Amino acid sequence: MTLIKTKHNRRSFLKVSAASTGGLMIGFSWVVSCNPVSEVTEHKPPSEWFDINAFLSIADNGQVTVMSPNPEIGQNVKTSMPMIVAEELDVNWEDVIVKQAALNTDAFTRQVAGGSQSIRKGWNGLRMAGATARKMLVNAAAKQWNVNPDVLKTENGVITRPDGKKLSYAEVASSAAGMEIPDEVELKDPENFKIVGTSRGNVDIESIITGKPLFGIDTKREGMQYAVVLRPPAFGMKLKSFDDTKTKTINGVSQVVEFDNKIAVLANSTWAAMKGQKALEAKWQTDGNLEDSDFHDRTLLALLNKKADTDSHARKDGEVENKFKEADEIVERTYEAPFLPHNCLEPMNFFADVTDEKIDLYGPIQTPAGTRRRIAKEFERDESEISVGMSRMGGGFGRRLYGDFAVEAAKISDKIRKPVQVMFSRENDMTAGIYRPATKYKIKAGLKEGKITSYQLIEAAINNNMYGRLPNNFPAGALADYQVDNHRYESNISTGAWRAPYTNFLAFAEQTFLDEIATLTNTDPLELRIQLLKQAKKGVGPEGNYDPDKFIGVIKLAADKAGWRKNKDGIFQGFSAYYSHNTYVAEVAEVIMEKNRPKVTKMTVAIDCGIVVNPIAAINQAKGGVIDGIGHAMYGDFGFTQGTPHASNFDRYRLIRMPEAPEVDIHFVESFNAPTGLGEPTLPPAGGALANAIYAATGKRLYKQPFIKQDFVLE
Amino acid sequence: MALFNITVNGSSHEIDVDPDTPILWVLRDHLHLVGTKYGCGIAQCGACTVHLNGAAVRSCSIPVNNIGNNKITTIEGLSEKANHAVQNAWREHDVPQCGYCQAGQIMNATALLSQNPNPSDQDIENGMSGNICRCCTYNKIKAAIKTAAKNV
Ligand code: FES
Ligand code: FES
Numbered sequence: 086m087t088l089i090k091t092k093h094n095r096r097s098f099l100k101v102s103a104a105s106t107g108g109l110m111i112g113f114s115w116v117v118s119c120n121p122v123s124e125v126t127e128h129k130p131p132s133e134w135f136d137i138n139a140f141l142s143i144a145d146n147g148q149v150t151v152m153s154p155n156p157e158i159g160q161n162v163k164t165s166m167p168m169i170v171a172e173e174l175d176v177n178w179e180d181v182i183v184k185q186a187a188l189n190t191d192a193f194t195r196q197v198a199g200g201s202q203s204i205r206k207g208w209n210g211l212r213m214a215g216a217t218a219r220k221m222l223v224n225a226a227a228k229q230w231n232v233n234p235d236v237l238k239t240e241n242g243v244i245t246r247p248d249g250k251k252l253s254y255a256e257v258a259s260s261a262a263g264m265e266i267p268d269e270v271e272l273k274d275p276e277n278f279k280i281v282g283t284s285r286g287n288v289d290i291e292s293i294i295t296g297k298p299l300f301g302i303d304t305k306r307e308g309m310q311y312a313v314v315l316r317p318p319a320f321g322m323k324l325k326s327f328d329d330t331k332t333k334t335i336n337g338v339s340q341v342v343e344f345d346n347k348i349a350v351l352a353n354s355t356w357a358a359m360k361g362q363k364a365l366e367a368k369w370q371t372d373g374n375l376e377d378s379d380f381h382d383r384t385l386l387a388l389l390n391k392k393a394d395t396d397s398h399a400r401k402d403g404e405v406e407n408k409f410k411e412a413d414e415i416v417e418r419t420y421e422a423p424f425l426p427h428n429c430l431e432p433m434n435f436f437a438d439v440t441d442e443k444i445d446l447y448g449p450i451q452t453p454a455g456t457r458r459r460i461a462k463e464f465e466r467d468e469s470e471i472s473v474g475m476s477r478m479g480g481g482f483g484r485r486l487y488g489d490f491a492v493e494a495a496k497i498s499d500k501i502r503k504p505v506q507v508m509f510s511r512e513n514d515m516t517a518g519i520y521r522p523a524t525k526y527k528i529k530a531g532l533k534e535g536k537i538t539s540y541q542l543i544e545a546a547i548n549n550n551m552y553g554r555l556p557n558n559f560p561a562g563a564l565a566d567y568q569v570d571n572h573r574y575e576s577n578i579s580t581g582a583w584r585a586p587y588t589n590f591l592a593f594a595e596q597t598f599l600d601e602i603a604t605l606t607n608t609d610p611l612e613l614r615i616q617l618l619k620q621a622k623k624g625v626g627p628e629g630n631y632d633p634d635k636f637i638g639v640i641k642l643a644a645d646k647a648g649w650r651k652n653k654d655g656i657f658q659g660f661s662a663y664y665s666h667n668t669y670v671a672e673v674a675e676v677i678m679e680k681n682r683p684k685v686t687k688m689t690v691a692i693d694c695g696i697v698v699n700p701i702a703a704i705n706q707a708k709g710g711v712i713d714g715i716g717h718a719m720y721g722d723f724g725f726t727q728g729t730p731h732a733s734n735f736d737r738y739r740l741i742r743m744p745e746a747p748e749v750d751i752h753f754v755e756s757f758n759a760p761t762g763l764g765e766p767t768l769p770p771a772g773g774a775l776a777n778a779i780y781a782a783t784g785k786r787l788y789k790q791p792f793i794k795q796d797f798v799l800e
Numbered sequence: 801m802a803l804f805n806i807t808v809n810g811s812s813h814e815i816d817v818d819p820d821t822p823i824l825w826v827l828r829d830h831l832h833l834v835g836t837k838y839g840c841g842i843a844q845c846g847a848c849t850v851h852l853n854g855a856a857v858r859s860c861s862i863p864v865n866n867i868g869n870n871k872i873t874t875i876e877g878l879s880e881k882a883n884h885a886v887q888n889a890w891r892e893h894d895v896p897q898c899g900y901c902q903a904g905q906i907m908n909a910t911a912l913l914s915q916n917p918n919p920s921d922q923d924i925e926n927g928m929s930g931n932i933c934r935c936c937t938y939n940k941i942k943a944a945i946k947t948a949a950k951n952v
Binding site: 305 | 825829830832838839840841842845875876882891895896898899901903924929930932934935938939941
């Protein structure tokens with residue numbers, strides 16, 4: 086065990102009365118929470134709960150409630166975060182009931198779903214919460230027995246003293262709840278973990294497979310009105326006037342309100358609100374640029390050729406310009422990607438009830454704390470008057486980082502002074518997006534005697550340039566002369582984070598470029614990367630932000646598992662490896678030729694993300710990232726004409742479906758290191774691996790996404 | 801508005817709605833059966849899949865006045881104890897990520913298996929191609945359908 090100082094925010098251990106979060110409100114929900122109904126555990130219903138700390142309470146029947154602090158978007162934190170608490174608490178997982186915590190900045194830190202950071206940043210705090218509670222239970226038993234706590238052992242919710250006498254956690258929970266918070270606790274040696282590292286089913290599985298209300302869209306409250314909003318048809322337009330005569334004749338429509346250049350139709354059903362919205366006759370006027378995708382393409386291409394200067398440097402090691410002059414050969418390629426909508430399958434929605442006393446907010450949100458701050462500011466209300474409950478989310482992918490939909494719900498509720506559920510139609514969701522910005526990269530490398538000696542990456546993006554640490558990604562550190570430059574064009578089209586921001590396309594550019602260099606220099610693509618990583622290890626350039634050995638580790642594991650270039654008949658392989666969100670991933674794509682076009686059949690993936698908390702869910706997450714990466718590289722296409730999006734629903738916007746999805750084979754590096762991220766890192770390398778495999782199959786390079794725009798790619 | 805009598809999960813309900821109201825919204829907003837999800841409203845994503853006399857249909861695109869005496873089954877009524885072979889397989893494979901598409905996937909898969917108890921990989925791919933999973937749980941869906949096929 087490791088001895089650790091408890092550095093908790095003391096407030097998270099303030100004792101709260103059993104009634105405030107505990108006991109009877111739990112009811113029988115535990116029956117469906119963790120266990121298949123067929124094998125309900127034999128607990129009697131609990132009659133009293135004791136709160137040990139903000140994360141957990143223990144009932145007199147031995148059951149344990151563990152709060153899941155972070156928003157659940159399908160990354161499985163609602164299962165895996167409580168697993169970490171339960172591990173250090175040392176209880177049976179079967180006795181655990183998981184509950185979603187509401188926003189509580191006093192008790193919890195970083196209640197955010199984003200950047201693949203929930204587990205990584207939560208790891209220590211969750212372990213401490215469990216370990217601290219365990220220690221308090223042990224201390225309570227020691228007091229009761231009048232022995233030194235150090236002689237006591239715990240296992241599966243039972244405390245044992247050297248002579249074999251036992252007390253269950255349930256028996257000491259009431260006195261433990263009153264114990265001093267220990268200054269120091271012991272954490273388990275990861276090699277002794279019994280829950281973390283084992284596969285545990287999704288705690289919401291029963292509700293999901295029986296259709297219980299779980300998601301924001303399922304919210305029903307007394308007196309609630311459904312709101313569907315009409316928004317400007319184009320970026321760069323605003324509302325001039327509208328006529329709601331027809332809308333008001335629709336059965337169920339109760340009210341029409343204007344706010345912020347938008348019109349909300351309120352009704353007693355979603356359908357009536359949607360019909361009412363369609364029946365509005367609105368006039369719009371130009372209020373800014375009405376931009377076309379062709380214009381964006383020209384603008385970004387021009388920016389790629391802009392002269393680099395101190396303003397544009399994101400990282401500058403040595404003198405690439407000089408090295409380019411000395412090179413035997415310069416390779417320069419341009420890579421292009423369109424905007425992308427997030428298309429969460431559950432469209433944006435949110436519940437708000439604004440009254441003079443309080444603001445109640447509930448729904449799918451990746452950033453509850455930020456959203457509360459924003460609404461407090463907007464309404465000039467104290468944050469303490471605003472509550473935010475988190476529903477399960479039907480996907481996030483970055484879109485639910487932005488609380489615009491919660492603000493809308495609050496504004497409408499404020500205007501009509503009734504509880505409101507704002508519901509985006511799919512068309513609203515796709516056309517009022519906060520898109521992955523269209524981006525182009527130019528990569529330029531100087532080759533000398535068959536080796537890369539200098540490397541420059543130039544980024545031109547709509548609105549958002551890569552964030553600060555990305556220029557330190559591989560191959561930074563491997564070369565003495567290395568440079569990254571950023572340029573941007575500011576557009577009124579709203580853009581933001583989309584699953585694996587920046588790297589979702591940056592990895593494609595870099596990984597296909599390296600593959601091309603490998604071909605040009607007659608080097609095995611894996612060897613090329615390993616050589617560069619060895620150079621990074623030697624410190625040829627100023628340090629990058631990755632560990633070259635871990636990187637080489639996943640490259641070799643993927644090659645081994647995939648049987649890299651073992652001459653499989655009719656199967657063509659492509660390789661890619663990328664480090665993002667603190668996790669190392671290498672992927673081998675396999676394509677076959679079908680009707681003379683390449684079709685991806687399999688992806689073999691090696692991942693180093695430290696300890697894998699819940700393997701069954703981690704595999705799901707990792708596979709999903711790979712297929713998502715392939716789907717968007719193949720089909721994802723979104724553009725604008727005069728500020729109006731080209732697609733507004735899935736008839737004109739193609740998402741990957743089952744027939745196109747390859748089999749994905751996941752391998753984790755065995756590790757006892759603290760866990761890193763997993764929601765995003767398998768996505769960035771996927772498109773590059775596929776493009777490189779398509780090259781192996783066809784001899785043709787892909788420089789633009791989506792791939793289906795190229796005639797040699799199978800539709 | 802008009803009165804309709806519809807049979808959902810074995811019980812009949814009288815509802816007063818406009819005749820063009822899609823079954824999806826009748827289920828969700830009037831009967832509070834929210835397991836059936838809205839994803840696109842235009843029969844493209846499959847999130848709203850229910851059974852109409854046992855066949856999988858897109859409830860977002862069927863107005864209530866087309867239902868007549870046909871029987872609707874939703875995810876809530878698929879089995880009494882959440883123990884349909886497909887639900888069991890979903891549990892065994894721990895299929896969902898966000899879970900939003902899964903009711904539609906399960907309803908589509910159960911209808912597929914009742915028509916074709918022994919589907920090939922290709923039958924599964926084609927039969928499920930109308931159901932989008934934005935989280936891309938396709939590998940697990942396929943594996944779970946194969947498991948369910950062994951146990952129906
Ligand atoms: S909501 Fe019916 S198919 Fe998408
Ligand atoms: S599990 Fe999220 S859409 Fe399928």
